[in-house]
Amino acid sequence: MPFDLVIHTRRLMLRPLQPADVDALYALHRDPLFMRYWSTPPWTSDEPARQMVAVDQAAGAGADWLRLGLVRRDDDALVGSCDLFDHDRQSRRAMIGYGLAPAQWGQGLMHEALLALLNHGFTDWGLNRVEADIDPRNLGSARVLERLGFRREGLLRQRWIVGDEVSDSAWYGLLRSEWRGAGLADAADPPSTGDDA
């Protein structure tokens, strides 16, 4: 996992987080709309953003996760992030996470970003399976996963307690064979990597 990884899609650049992203990350994560189905309450300071950037930068290549900021190509604004995490190398699986600023919802941007991230996971990491754990009430998230070919595999009851709210997990999985079989790998824009940002 090279830490200078850059992936271009039609409208986005996916790249590692930088110290200059702290304000944008805090703005995202203090928004209750963005955080409605997140695994933590909305942030009340920029400290978690600083930690997120520092941890990613310290980990660099070889970490068992990859988090990439989603940067709009037309104005260079950081509008979200997506990540592969809990990488189990033996079983060749990882989990996927993602979030996009509410002002950007409904334009297919997360679909575009996750096509590229999944392509990276199945190709560069050699994954056999990608998993997602979402709140079953998060219809937008469910739809994003289904459009990518994920199947809902089960419901884990009362798995999360965020603040005072207890919530279930809907568990989704996407196999390498389904990804290839659905032709989604070919649908991803050919990624460009490295220093052509």
Ligand SMILES: CC(C)(COP(=O)(O)OP(=O)(O)OC[C@H]1O[C@@H](n2cnc3c(N)ncnc32)[C@H](O)[C@@H]1OP(=O)(O)O)[C@@H](O)C(=O)NCCC(=O)NCCS
């Ligand atoms: C979930 C989220 C990533 C969706 O991003 P997005 O860029 O708006 O999604 P897309 O535009 O790619 O939409 C994909 C599909 O989901 C549908 N969709 C998006 N938001 C929806 C909503 N709130 N309710 C129902 N469907 C929705 C779109 O209509 C589209 O459907 P289609 O394939 O039939 O055209 C975004 O709402 C988000 O970041 N939410 C806050 C953070 C979050 O909850 N992250 C997930 C945690 S598990």
